[in-house]
Amino acid sequence: MKRATAALAAASGLAAAVLSFSGAALAADAITGAVQKAETNWTAIVMFLAFVAGTLGITYWAASKTKTAKDFYSAGGGITGFQNGLAIAGDYMSAASFLGISALVYGSGYDGVIYSIGFLVGWPVILFLIAEQLRNLGKYTFADVASYRLQQTPIRTLAASGSLVVVALYLIAQMVGAGKLIQLLFGLDYAYAVVMVGILMIMYVTFGGMLATTWVQIIKAVLLLSGASFMAIMVLVHYGFNFGALFQAAVDVHPKGIAIMQPGTLVKDPVSAISLGIALMFGTAGLPHILMRFFTVADAKEARKSVFYATGFIGYFYILTFIIGFGAIVLLMNDPSYFKVAADGTYNKLTGVQGGANMVAIHLAKAVGGDLFLGFISAVAFATILAVVSGLTLAGASAVSHDLYASVFRRGRVNEVQEIRVSKMATVALGVLAIVLGIAFEQQNIAFMVGLAFAIAASANFPIIVLSMFWSKLTTNGALIGGFMGLISATVLVVLGPAVWEGVLGNVKGSAPFPYDNPAIFSVPLAFIGSWLFSILDKSQNARDEEAAYEAQYIRSQTGLGAEGASSH
Amino acid sequence: MHAELTKKIRNNPKFVELTTKRTAYGWKLSILMLVIYYGFILVVAFAPKLLGTPVSGVITLGIPLGVLIIVSAFILTGIYVRRANSEFDELNRQIIEETK
Numbered sequence: 309m310k311r312a313t314a315a316l317a318a319a320s321g322l323a324a325a326v327l328s329f330s331g332a333a334l335a336a337d338a339i340t341g342a343v344q345k346a347e348t349n350w351t352a353i354v355m356f357l358a359f360v361a362g363t364l365g366i367t368y369w370a371a372s373k374t375k376t377a378k379d380f381y382s383a384g385g386g387i388t389g390f391q392n393g394l395a396i397a398g399d400y401m402s403a404a405s406f407l408g409i410s411a412l413v414y415g416s417g418y419d420g421v422i423y424s425i426g427f428l429v430g431w432p433v434i435l436f437l438i439a440e441q442l443r444n445l446g447k448y449t450f451a452d453v454a455s456y457r458l459q460q461t462p463i464r465t466l467a468a469s470g471s472l473v474v475v476a477l478y479l480i481a482q483m484v485g486a487g488k489l490i491q492l493l494f495g496l497d498y499a500y501a502v503v504m505v506g507i508l509m510i511m512y513v514t515f516g517g518m519l520a521t522t523w524v525q526i527i528k529a530v531l532l533l534s535g536a537s538f539m540a541i542m543v544l545v546h547y548g549f550n551f552g553a554l555f556q557a558a559v560d561v562h563p564k565g566i567a568i569m570q571p572g573t574l575v576k577d578p579v580s581a582i583s584l585g586i587a588l589m590f591g592t593a594g595l596p597h598i599l600m601r602f603f604t605v606a607d608a609k610e611a612r613k614s615v616f617y618a619t620g621f622i623g624y625f626y627i628l629t630f631i632i633g634f635g636a637i638v639l640l641m642n643d644p645s646y647f648k649v650a651a652d653g654t655y656n657k658l659t660g661v662q663g664g665a666n667m668v669a670i671h672l673a674k675a676v677g678g679d680l681f682l683g684f685i686s687a688v689a690f691a692t693i694l695a696v697v698s699g700l701t702l703a704g705a706s707a708v709s710h711d712l713y714a715s716v717f718r719r720g721r722v723n724e725v726q727e728i729r730v731s732k733m734a735t736v737a738l739g740v741l742a743i744v745l746g747i748a749f750e751q752q753n754i755a756f757m758v759g760l761a762f763a764i765a766a767s768a769n770f771p772i773i774v775l776s777m778f779w780s781k782l783t784t785n786g787a788l789i790g791g792f793m794g795l796i797s798a799t800v801l802v803v804l805g806p807a808v809w810e811g812v813l814g815n816v817k818g819s820a821p822f823p824y825d826n827p828a829i830f831s832v833p834l835a836f837i838g839s840w841l842f843s844i845l846d847k848s849q850n851a852r853d854e855e856a857a858y859e860a861q862y863i864r865s866q867t868g869l870g871a872e873g874a875s876s877h
Numbered sequence: 878m879h880a881e882l883t884k885k886i887r888n889n890p891k892f893v894e895l896t897t898k899r900t901a902y903g904w905k906l907s908i909l910m911l912v913i914y915y916g917f918i919l920v921v922a923f924a925p926k927l928l929g930t931p932v933s934g935v936i937t938l939g940i941p942l943g944v945l946i947i948v949s950a951f952i953l954t955g956i957y958v959r960r961a962n963s964e965f966d967e968l969n970r971q972i973i974e975e976t977k
Contacts (some may be wrong), residue, residue, distance in 0.1 A: 431908055432907070432953045552933060552935070569939070570937055721928070866895065866969075
């Protein structure tokens with residue numbers, strides 16, 4: 309088999325963005341920069357086809373069990389805590405975070421650790437404060453929780469807007485990443501790759517609903533964790549499981565030397581550091597496709613277990629990517645065959661990686677396991693994208709059918725058959741839209757999109773969820789104004805920040821009106837203050853009724869009495 | 878939920894016990910996690926050299942500390958789940974039992 313990554317130009321967004329803390333945060337979850345098509349990689353294609361055949365088989369099985377709305381949105385509520393933990397971890401371990409974080413470690417060493425810790429620490433807090441209330445109050449979407457005692461129409465419109473914006477941004481980043489990755493790994497045309505991802509995800513979601521989406525995610529999580537474990541073990545075997553020797557070798561070969569063993573240039577200033585910390589921590593608790601997973605388990609007990617397992621798997625995965633990044637330093641940097649070599653035989657160890665810095669984990673797969681394992685890891689990377697976009701599409705479709713169509717447009721006067729039909733139509737529409745946007749954004753700089761998605765999730769969705777659960781005086785007016793303040797301020801500040809103002813709109817460096825890439829430190833408090841202020845100013849009868857309804861909500865959220873159970877079949 | 882049932886649960890001392898204990902425990906652990914994480918971020922932001930202190934060969938203080946934070950997140954969730962799934966759930970079961 310020919311080397312799969314015969315790509316020429318890859319001005320990897322990550323390599324450039326490592327210069328700034330939040331810039332790296334944005335890029336590490338998106339694959340950016342121009343890539344060139346590789347030669348067709350048959351091993352990878354055969355393995356990927358095996359994955360597709362297996363998952364379509366599961367979809368066929370899931371379709372026979374997906375009859376009611378509850379089956380479609382929440383897999384009948386019958387997923388176990390362990391399975392859901394794997395699926396949540398799968399949603400979190402996107403191809404871009406696997407490739408991006410190992411590339412970050414490869415380029416800057418220790419900075420990769422700082423970054424992955426930020427991604428992980430939101431999970432314990434989600435467990436301690438909101439997981440069980442979420443499970444006890446919700447049904448299919450987080451809007452069920454936010455609108456529990458507030459007016460359905462405005463709150464569901466707000467929640468659906470927040471969901472759809474987050475899903476759209478995340479989806480575009482994943483689709484563009486998919487197209488580029490597949491071009492690099494499989495040698496397929498960008499447009500074919502995007503269309504193929506779109507069609508497969510439509511099939512999983514429309515036919516198999518949440519059950520198929522969950523199992524695709526579980527299988528992929530197991531494959532990715534096994535593949536990454538194998539790579540990390542092979543690296544450690546090389547050094548007789550002596551970490552000191554591995555790090556010593558890395559320091560010797562890395563152009564930055566001992567600097568890779570301590571914080572580098574990732575953290576620009578304290579405000580950026582804390583702002584990113586807020587966005588990562590609270591953004592996780594506002595991502596619609598993650599929140600939906602809490603409704604797939606039977607009760608609060610299983611919801612808690614899911615977070616416990618998910619935290620374990622995600623933490624383990626980040627430790628693996630750290631070892632993989634260091635393994636790539638020691639095993640690749642002295643081998644010119646992984647680099648673009650100049651006529652005089654020299655090459656740049658950091659920017660000269662074949663296919664771009666994001667490819668180091670893929671190159672390492674070849675270095676430790678040969679062409680066969682390279683094919684396996686390439687197939688897993690593709691499977692990963694497929695699983696993540698399916699979860700996103702299902703979350704977006706649910707916001708359209710359950711929140712906008714059933715509750716806002718039809719005011720609840722709708723039967724299940726109609727609602728499921730609309731959710732399937734919405735899935736197809738979102739899939740087609742994702743294909744079109746994926747192709748339209750091919751040449752665009754999309755590195756900011758995942759960061760923006762996290763900032764909006766933290767600023768619009770999270771404050772409303774938390775306040776509706778814990779503050780009896782929250783009113784419809786307060787939630788609506790505060791939520792939109794968070795949504796709008798996060799979006800505007802991202803556009804005015806350096807990543808978009810200078811990086812995308814092409815204005816001169818230093819001209820951005822807002823100096824930070826991440827707005828969360830301002831937009832999250834703004835949403836809370838807005839919700840608080842417009843709630844206490846609201847003296848209407850509605851506001852008094854909403855406050856009076858809090859007690860019943862509180863009792864249900866604490867005891868689970870009256871909560872949605874698992875369906876009997 | 879009926880107003881009568883709501884009143885019955887609200888006046889059950891076990892319900893007060895459950896919510897007070899569980900909420901306090903949740904916040905305690907959350908604050909611990911936040912202190913660990915933001916403590917780390919503040920060191921990164923203001924005293925990055927501290928994390929570069931060598932501990933063994935080229936291994937710096939930052940490496941075991943980073944791994945420790947990842948492991949602590951997992952352990953804290955384990956501690957909470959253990960208590961919530963036994964003590965708190967038992968209390969909750971009794972409350973629901975007593976409403977019947």
